[in-house]
Amino acid sequence: MAQQDRAVRTRQELIRSAAEVFGRGGFADSSVSQICTRAGVSHGALHFHFRNKQALGEAVEAAAARTLLHVTGHVPPGHPEPLQLLVDTSHALVARLSRDPLLRAGFGLGSDAAWRGGALLARQWQDWVRLTLTVARRQGSLAADVVLDDAVQAVTAVVAGFEVLGRDDARWYARRAVTSFWRLTLPQLAAEAVRARTVAAGSSALASRDAEPALDDAWPTAR
C-alpha cells in the first residue's frame, strides 16, 4: 500500500474510533488515549492527523454531515413524489442511525453539553426537511390547510426524538416506530391527490436505498 493510502486509512480509522468512543462515553469523558487504543494507532500518528480531541470531534461531525447528505441526497427541485421522498428518507435516516456509530456520534455531539460545535446535523436535517416540503407545496402534494412550518417542526422533532431515545433503547430505531408517526400525520399532511399512494412504511424505492454502500470518505467498507 502506498504511504499516502495508509495515511488516509489511518485518518479514517481514527475518525471511526473517535465516533465509537464518543458514542459510548460522551465527548468529555473520552480521551485521546482511548481513541488511539481503539484505532490501534500511536499517539504520534494521531497527532500527525489531529491537533487534539476537539479537532477529532470536528472531523467526526464533518464526516457525519457527509453521511447525512448521502442519506438525504440534495433536495431535488423537480422530484415527482416529494412527500414519499420525505417519508422514505426519514426511514433511511433512522435505519442508518441504528447501524452507523459515526452518524449517531454526529447527532450525539449536537446535544452533548460538553461539545462546543453546535447542533450541525440537526440543523442540516431540518433544512433538508424544509426544502423538500417546500417542493411538495409547490407541486401541490401538501394539503392546502397545512402550515409549512408545522410540518417542518414536527418532522424535524420526531426524528430527533427517535435519535435520542434510540441511544438508550434501540427499538426506537425500528421501522415500525417511524411508520407510526407517518400513519398519524400523512392523512393530514398529504393533498387528496397523493394521499392514497403515499406509503407510511416507505415505498419500494426505499429498499434499494437501504442497500446503498456507505459514503467512501466517511466510512471505509474495505477493512
Place this chain on the structure above:
Amino acid sequence: MAQQDRAVRTRQELIRSAAEVFGRGGFADSSVSQICTRAGVSHGALHFHFRNKQALGEAVEAAAARTLLHVTGHVPPGHPEPLQLLVDTSHALVARLSRDPLLRAGFGLGSDAAWRGGALLARQWQDWVRLTLTVARRQGSLAADVVLDDAVQAVTAVVAGFEVLGRDDARWYARRAVTSFWRLTLPQLAAEAVRARTVAAGSSALASRDAEPALDDAWPTAR
C-alpha cells in the same frame, strides 16, 4: 432557622447546582468542586449529603422524576377529556423544560453517554402517555382506526425531540412548536365526537397549570 431546615436547604441547593452544572457541561465534564462552588457549600458539607458525583446524579434524576410527575399528575382513569389532557400536558412539559434546569438535567442524563442510570424520565413520560391514551381509547376519544402504539410512539418521540433540540436552540421549547405537532396529528387521532373541541394549542385549563408552583421538595421557591 433550625439545623434540620438548613440541612434540607443545603441538600436542595446542591441538587439544583448539580443540575445546572450537568446541564452546561454534561455529566462527565462536571466536577464535584464546580458543584460546591456553585452551591456555595464546602466539600465537607457536600460529602455529608452525597457520597460522590454519581449519588448527586441519582438525586438530580429522582428530583426531576418528581417534577415530571408533578407536571403530568397521575393518570386519571375517569378524566372526561383524556386527549385534551394529553395535549395540555405535552405543552406544560415542554414549557417546564424551557424554564427548569432540573427537569432538563433529568432528561439530559437519560441521553448522556457518560451516565449509567438509563433513561428514567423518557420512560416515565412514555408510560404516562400510554396510560392516558389507553383511557382515551376506553372512553371512545380516539379514532377507531388509530393503533394505540402508533400514537404512544409518536407522542413520546416528538416530545423527546423538542427536549433534545431545545438544548441547542430554545425556540424548540416555544408553544408554537408543540402546537404544530398536534395540529398535524389531532385530526387523525381524535374520534369524530371530540375532534372539534380538542384544542391543539392547549385548553384554558392549561393556563392555570402553567401558574402552579414548583414541587417543594424538588425546587424550593422561597430562596
